[in-house]
Amino acid sequence: MSESIESGRSTAEEKLVGAERVIAVLTELADHPLGVTLDELAGILRSPKPTVHRALATLRRAGLAELAGRGVYVLGDEYLRLAFRNLDGRPETARIQPLLEQLAAQFGETAHYAVLSGEDIVYRAKMDPPQGAVRLTSVIGGRNPAYRTAVGKALLSSRLFDMDDVIAWFGVFPLEQKTPNTLVTPEALVAELASTRQRGYGIDDQENEIGVNCVAIPIHLDGSPSPSGAVSVSAVTFRCPLERLVEAVPEIRATIAQALGANSLG
Structure with missing residues (x-):
């Protein structure tokens, strides 16, 4: 036996x-x-x-x-076929895609929706602007380390509140410095996440890719107190500097509220 x-x-x-x-x-x-x-x-x-x-x-x-x-x-x-059928069938896709289309047309820049997956963010939806000579290389299903993206910091800010949280989440420091602007120490990340919580949106100041900046706003699609993901507007710096994106945040938030409801902003 x-x-x-x-x-x-x-x-x-x-x-x-x-x-x-x-x-x-x-x-x-x-x-x-x-x-x-x-x-x-x-x-x-x-x-x-x-x-x-x-x-x-x-x-x-x-x-x-x-x-x-x-x-x-x-x-x-x-x-x-299976991947796209699954993606198209997700309730969040049906809600998010029209919003991204509106943001891309409104600002003439690329709009993303991304979620947190461990130490990375994963792009669930993307819309390039109708016109524009330069387009970003991000792809649906693609991943980037959360600590050096606007969407990642927007989502991590509601999870990591102090040095112990940051060290436990990322483990070994310093993190990879992808660009001269990348934040790689726990001290820098704790301070940046605190600033992100205070202002209510994340910033990528050419931290993941030189020449590309981004702002991201966390959103709540499922009624949970924690964000389900974040919506971002990304742009090449020569066409739209970070200062201009930051100035557009109230307008981006208004567009999100109109498309998804005021409760989506938490």
């Missing part, structure tokens, strides 16, 4: 490892929109080529991966 139990456990463990391996390959494919070879995947994942090839075969049978030619693998159309 004990041998049978041990055998069953072994099989379950093998299935779990196999499933994790398939997910790891799928996740890595998402980071290579132009495609990636079997050799490259095996090297990145530090797995034998036959193992990675079996995972790819599983994904291809499900339509989640495709062999684009010359040994290059990409995400399959079925994966994209």
